[in-house]
Amino acid sequence: MVFNRREFLKTAATASAALALPALGSRAFAADAIKVGALYSQTGGLSVAEKLLANGVMMAVAEINAAGGVLGRPVEVVVEDGASDPKTFSEKASKLILKDKISTVFGCHTSASRKAVLPIFERRGAMLFYQTHYEGFECSRNVVYSGAVPNQQLSNYIPWIVEKLGKKKFFIVGSNYVYPREMAKVSKKLIEAAGAEWVADEYLELGHSEWAVMVSKIKESGADVVLSNVVGDSIIAFYREFKNQGLSQEVLPICATVTSEIEIAAMGAEYAAGSYTSFPYFMSIDTPANKSFIDRFRTFVNDPKAVTYHSLEAAYFQVFLWKQAVEKSGDLSADAIRAGIRGQTYEAPGGKVTTDPDNLHCWLTPRIGQWQADGQSKVVNAYPAPIKPLPYSAYGETESNLFCTSNGLDAAKLKG
């Protein structure tokens, strides 16, 4: 592409106009726009993943505005940059709540950033909408969790691996931090309940990508299935090493809880073909609603090859849950949103989702996908209906014995 001076000026003018557009928009909407926050990392190591989530939120808001807004008022998003740093997240959360007087923020991706902003939301009485699947063990009245908790990824997965795949010996492997360790805890219970056993529970440093020793251990362990809670770019090196050491997904499949369409695209589909992942949403879900969602997302980000995945879908539908809650209670305060969102149901691209009246997590449909040679999954098993989120399932929480209710966490049960 060759630029002459005039064209350069034109491009620069368009670019600056584009930058100024959100500001213009807010002025056009006058004083009655409803402000919400979008707090994701726009810079730093996590920005690749988090910008996509921010796009999911922006797209939902754009669609809501195109359809007439909320309570007849347009929605304006105040975007802040968490800069991949939990401390920055907490500063920006304070700014959004105190300076911009915003009561609803969509944001955070890692558990570290969510934990950093949590006290601010609780003290200042604002609501956080959090879309990433996480380890549970949290019961905040100020957070709506739209991603999966361990029981929604594992409760159908492990019995299915044991019964349908006929696997008896699990090798559990993960990155060394809280999410994989909690997932392992829940898995072990389920594995034992299903009458199988686990032969190892091993961890590799977060972000570490030298898998030679681990894969060789898997090979020697006698395990017949690998349960992977590995996160981030380590995933790619793991699947590659797995194939390079001559292990085949047919004999010793990797069953993952984090590996999504994004990682599959980055590693090259041939390395993952035949392996499994458990998620409530897959890009391959064959419904008109999902096809339309993928098309709209690709148009929105202007990338015809963009992929959609669980957290992105959750980032998108949580905005609609918020809209319905606001419209139900007719007020923007955190208390009104909390009251309005309990039991709220929405037809998301991946199917029906419902906010649980007790713990503000979402009812989701567990699905198991097998990765194909084209980088997409084939859904091989799905629950007939969404199941109840149990954030304390690792500690014995069941549907009839809830630890986290609308009154908050029952700490006595946690100890017992």
Next chain:
Amino acid sequence: MLDILFIGLSLGSILLLVALGLAITYGAMGVINMAHGEMVMIGAYVAVLSGIWLKASLLLAIPLAFVVTALLGLLIERVVVRRLYGRLLDTLLATWGIAILLQQAVRLEFGLSFFGIHVEGLGAGLQNVAVPSYLQGTFRLASADINAYRTFIIAVTAALTLMTWFILYRTSAGMQVRAIIRNPKMAGACGIDVKRVNAMTFAFGSGLAGVAGVMMSGFKTVFPDMGTTMVVDGFMVVVTGGVGSLFGTILSSGLLGEINALVAIGTNDILARAVVFGVVILVILVKPSGLFSFKGR
């Protein structure tokens, strides 16, 4: 046992691959080149880009990456490093700055992303390189399944090490380099063009890093920050082996690789890494100048 030793050898060869270039720039020239990891990164991106745009295989990317990073190294030496010889801390800061510049350049697609132009293969996202099918999987050797790609890395590392040894010890240019390592002023007094030889040495060290990058791209993820952790490992190897000693670097990378593999097999990877750092600290405490060193400068 054979496969554990093989893994150790493989870990050692990867350490050596990164450290080889450093052994030359840091060891020989006394420049703490923090941008060395970014040279590895650039090499990996050369593999990505040549795969996408030239449809070239990984093998072809090796010489290509060597040339690209060597030229880039030459440029950095001419513009920045040349003015800072003998000022160890200043080179550290300056090359660290260069490292950040290079990372951001790749992330922002050399500024093109500001104009809404996206070059496939650049940018902040994760990239991957297609590996030829004969380098995937394993082959059998004396009752053990040997990882083909890791064997390939070991072979390339051995070839590069031999080439470096040959250049340093069997050519007149190498003799000049070694003279400069011992005493740059005396070498200059004997008629060696110190500036020119230094520039060439720096370019050669950078080129080796570029080849390392191509090899890494085959089994690790390629992204703008990938070099930062590698440069730490590289320095660890060079310091343990003894600054300025090619033999020391080879031996220490093999040693640390095997220790890493043996401890990791016996316990786990996290402990293994701690043990490796422990060994490095011990070596520096007992022999501050590294396992192999000689007096110079």
